[in-house]
Amino acid sequence: MPPLNDTQKVQILVQSKTIIIIGLSPDPTKPSHKVAAYLQAQGYTIIPIYPKGGEILGQKAFSTLQECIHAIYAQGIHIDIINIFRKSQALPQIAQDIIDLGIKPQCVWVQLGLHNAQAKDMLTRAGIAYEENSCIKLEHQRLC
Incomplete structure (x- = not known):
């Protein structure tokens, strides 16, 4: 399956309301925190996954995707x-968790600099759109 084109990205970004962010740091200097804050400011509901739990950007942070x-x-x-x-090496296990949990998001979006052919293959075979090596914030700014 080829990468998502701009029309597909716009459709996903416009139709979406809730975004789980796996690896969201509570540290405001980290890229994940900056991206999440931007998405939240654009009206998306963000749900943080952070191993230590707690609260990030006013939202309950879950320690695992399963929880x-x-x-x-x-x-x-x-x-x-x-x-x-x-x-990138963690992506196949995350993809397996998504499949095992029966989650059917519109898209799994893997941030800039990250990619894994095995994870991409697993998720696209499961019928889930997959975007990798792409910053959701930059794409939202560019397209929306």
Whole structure:
């Protein structure tokens, strides 16, 4: 499956409301925090995944994707995008977790500088759009 084109990206960004951010740092100097703050300012609901939990940008941070999914699905919340700020080698396990948990976001968006052919193949075979090596904030600014 080729990378998403601009029309597909716009459609995903415009239709989406809720974004899980895996690897969201509470440190305001980190790129993940800056991207999340921007997305929040654009009206998206962000759901942080951070191993130590706590609260980030006024939102409860879940320590694992599994914990997050169980909590938000119980509230009837639908996930539109999963944005990932983790090392490229961690992507296949995250992809497997997404598939095992039965999550069907519109898109898994892997941040600039990160890529993994195995994760891409797993998720696209599961019918999930996949964007990698691409900053969701920069693409939103460029396209929306």
